[in-house]
Amino acid sequence: QLQLVQSGGGLVQPGGSLTLSCAASGFSLDSYAIGWFRQAPGKAHEGVSCISISGGRTNYRDSVKGRFTISRDNAKNTVYLQMNSLKPEDTAVYSCAAGPPSDQAQCAPDRIDYWGQGTQVTVSS
Numbered sequence: 001q002l003q004l005v006q007s008g009g010g011l012v013q014p015g016g017s018l019t020l021s022c023a024a025s026g027f028s029l030d031s032y033a034i035g036w037f038r039q040a041p042g043k044a045h046e047g048v049s050c051i052s053i054s055g056g057r058t059n060y061r062d063s064v065k066g067r068f069t070i071s072r073d074n075a076k077n078t079v080y081l082q083m084n085s086l087k088p089e090d091t092a093v094y095s096c097a098a099g100p101p102s103d104q105a106q107c108a109p110d111r112i113d114y115w116g117q118g119t120q121v122t123v124s125s
Contacts, residue, residue: 002026002114004096009119012086016123020081022096022116029072033101033109034079036070038092038121048094049081050107057107064090086123093118 008020022034035050049060049070058070069082079096096116099109 004098004114004116006094006096006116006119009094009121011122011124013125014086014088014123016086017082017084018086018121019083020094020096020119020121021078022080023076023078024098024114027114029077029079029098030074031100032098032113033107034070034072035097035099035107035109035112036081036094037097038090038094040089040092043092047108050109051079052101052107053104057105059107083121086121088123090121091123092121094121095119 003025005023005025012018033052036048038048039045048064049068051058051070051072055072067085072079095118097112098114099112102110
């Protein structure tokens with residue numbers, strides 16, 4: 001079945017690190033821009049980061065810039081979100097999503113064709 005399968009996540013102390021993975025099954029990610037999104041309790045769904053088809057363009061929301069890194073490994077058909085210096089306010093359900101961008105050089109999908117199942121990230125002492 002064509003899907004995005006997420007792994008990683010869990011409980012980590014403030015200042016710690018986690019890496020989330022998003023692997024495509026049944027299709028190749030080389031035709032898609034990828035975004036990571038999150039939703040914390042009582043807060044709106046928000047975009048965290050995105051990466052273009054080639055990986056040449058990335059973007060991050062201001063609150064995670066300098067702490068999170070998005071990357072993609074075409075050989076493994078997988079996208080990653082490396083999260084360092086985690087803060088309690090990063091606690092949320094994180095989801096990856098894939099879709100074609102309006103322009104190949106852009107990192108934001110024009111529409112979402114596939115969603116990962118979501119994974120909980122909890123930052124707490």
